[in-house]
Amino acid sequence: MSKRNAPEVNAGSMADIAFLLLIFFLVTTTLASDIGINRRLPPKIDGPVDPPPIRKMDLFEVSINRNNNLLVEQEPMDISQLREATIAFLDNNGKGNCNYCKGKQVINLSSHPSKAVIAVSNSRETSYSTFIAVQNELIAAYNHLRDRESVRLYGESFRSITSKWKAAEDGSTEKEALKNKRDYIKSLFPERISESESES
Amino acid sequence: MSKFNKGGGKELPAISTASLPDIVFMLLFFFMVATVMRENTLFIENTLPSADQVEKLDKKSPIMYVYAGKPGPGYKKYGTEAKVQLDDKMVSNVTEIQNFVQENRNRVGETQVGKLLAALKVDRSTNMGLIGDVKEQLREVNQLKINYATVNGDPTKKK
Numbered sequence: 001m002s003k004r005n006a007p008e009v010n011a012g013s014m015a016d017i018a019f020l021l022l023i024f025f026l027v028t029t030t031l032a033s034d035i036g037i038n039r040r041l042p043p044k045i046d047g048p049v050d051p052p053p054i055r056k057m058d059l060f061e062v063s064i065n066r067n068n069n070l071l072v073e074q075e076p077m078d079i080s081q082l083r084e085a086t087i088a089f090l091d092n093n094g095k096g097n098c099n100y101c102k103g104k105q106v107i108n109l110s111s112h113p114s115k116a117v118i119a120v121s122n123s124r125e126t127s128y129s130t131f132i133a134v135q136n137e138l139i140a141a142y143n144h145l146r147d148r149e150s151v152r153l154y155g156e157s158f159r160s161i162t163s164k165w166k167a168a169e170d171g172s173t174e175k176e177a178l179k180n181k182r183d184y185i186k187s188l189f190p191e192r193i194s195e196s197e198s199e200s
Numbered sequence: 201m202s203k204f205n206k207g208g209g210k211e212l213p214a215i216s217t218a219s220l221p222d223i224v225f226m227l228l229f230f231f232m233v234a235t236v237m238r239e240n241t242l243f244i245e246n247t248l249p250s251a252d253q254v255e256k257l258d259k260k261s262p263i264m265y266v267y268a269g270k271p272g273p274g275y276k277k278y279g280t281e282a283k284v285q286l287d288d289k290m291v292s293n294v295t296e297i298q299n300f301v302q303e304n305r306n307r308v309g310e311t312q313v314g315k316l317l318a319a320l321k322v323d324r325s326t327n328m329g330l331i332g333d334v335k336e337q338l339r340e341v342n343q344l345k346i347n348y349a350t351v352n353g354d355p356t357k358k359k
Contacts, residue, residue, distance in 0.1 A: 015217070018224040025231035034257040034319060036349040044339045064328075079356050124329030128322050129249040131331075132348060133355035139253040166256075197332045 037135055042194075057108055058115045060089045062134060063198060066125035070134070073108075079133055086141035090116050090189060100149055100188060113145070113189045121198040138193055145189045150181075158185050243278060244269035244285055249324040250353025257347060261315040262308040266297065268330055269323025282326045284334060294330075297337040321349045 062082070063071040070077045072085055092109035093101035101113065110116035118138055122131055146158040154161065161182050168175035246269050257263060267285040271278040275290075284291045286300045305313050318338055322331060338346060 011221070014221045015224055018221050018228055022224055022228045022231065025228065025235055029231050029235045034263070034347075034349060035254040035352065036257065036319060036347040037251060037253070038255055038345075038347050041335055041339050041344040041346060043342065043344060122328045122332075124327060124332065126328040127324070128326045128328060128331060129324035129355070131328055132249040132251050132324075132350060135348070136251040136253050136350075136355045143253055166258075195335075197328070 037132070037139065039195075054117055055111065055115070057094055058110050058112075058117055060086065060110070060116065060118045062118065062120045062138075064120070064122045064126045064130055064134060066123040068127055068130040079130075079137060082134065082137040083140050083144070086118070086138055087144055089118075090141060091145055100152075114187075116192065118193045119196065120193060121196045123198055135193070139191075142189055142191050146185050149188050150185050153185070154181055158182070161185070240265070240267070240285075240288055242267060242285065243271055243275040243290055244283065245272045245323050245325075246321060247324050248321060248349055248351045249355065251348075251350040251355050252352060254350055254352065257317070257319065261317055262304075262312050263317050263319050264300070264304040265319050265321055266300075266334060267321045268334065269326055282323070282330050284330070294333045294337050297334060298341045301338065301341045301343045315345075316343070317345045317347055318343050319347045319349050 061071075061073055065071065070079060070082065072082065077085065088103065088106075089109045090103075090113050091101050092103035092111075093105055094103075094107065094109060094111040096105060098112050103109070120131075120134060120138070143158065150156065150158040150161060161178055165175060165178035165182055168178060244267060246267060268282060269285075270280065270282050271290075278290050284294055284297070286296065291297070301318070304316060308316055320331065320334065335346070338344070
């Protein structure tokens with residue numbers, strides 16, 4: 001009886017098959033991690049309520065009209081200037097009782113960062129991208145000021161503290177310490193942004 | 201004769217490609233593991249607006265997605281006005297968001313309800329009126345944690 005050896009399978013095309021699969025997964029992969037701007041909506045209130053007293057100087061009004069133009073404190077403004085204007089407003093120190101502010105103490109801007117409120121109002125026809133751009137600039141202003149204080153107090157930026165805090169292990173003392181730092185910086189410049197829809 | 205110059209003219213041996221499949225398989229497995237298949241088929245255009253002051257969403261907390269935008273090409277049967285899409289269905293009446301939130305709350309269980317986040321994935325050209333309506337509906341059911349989903353980029357640049 002002749003003993004036949006099984007012929008060897010040619011594995012040369014294996015690479016081709018693997019490449020095909022690889023390309024398929026390369027194309028379908030979205031390594032997207034979800035990013036975005038976090039917001040907290042105000043709870044629903046029944047019936048009319050008196051708005052809390054806010055001094056005129058402490059309110060920073062940003063309106064966006066249907067043509068996506070900005071009106072900041074009754075003055076037309078380009079979005080590229082919004083960040084600077086917001087920083088000037090928050091950091092103004094109108095009463096002179098904020099020892100970490102470096103503002104110019106102008107009479108018609110905020111008295112203290114903890115009192116400052118930013119009111120964004122938009123028309124129904126405002127485009128979403130403009131709205132996000134405005135929100136982004138406002139957050140950028142807060143981040144700029146928080147970074148400044150954070151570097152002064154702890155020698156590192158607010159964002160680096162935040163990312164370390166997120167990466168730290170739950171329940172560790174390090175996380176607790178970072179959280180305290182972060183909360184303190186946040187309390188220096190609390191984020192108070194209201195969103196509303198205007199009639200027009 | 202020099203020790204290093206051996207008689208010249210000798211051809212280089214062919215490089216073995218036997219390990220090529222191994223390398224490709226390694227890459228393949230990486231992408232297979234890292235791939236997240238899209239859960240929902242989108243009936244709408246969904247180009248997110250760009251922003252650079254963004255936070256990463258916490259993967260540990262449960263997320264529900266609310267999509268909105270104009271119906272995409274091939275889905276013109278839904279009209280041309282911007283609409284909301286929840287899971288796999290187009291929604292003509294925004295009040296259905298209330299049911300959607302309720303379903304998601306049941307899904308994640310009682311202990312996680314407080315952490316539930318509504319991520320708004322809205323097309324950049326959508327009017328704010330629709331988003332205002334969505335926010336109003338979320339407030340109705342006390343779903344206050346929201347996130348405006350964006351992509352990284354400079355928002356002040358006009359596109």
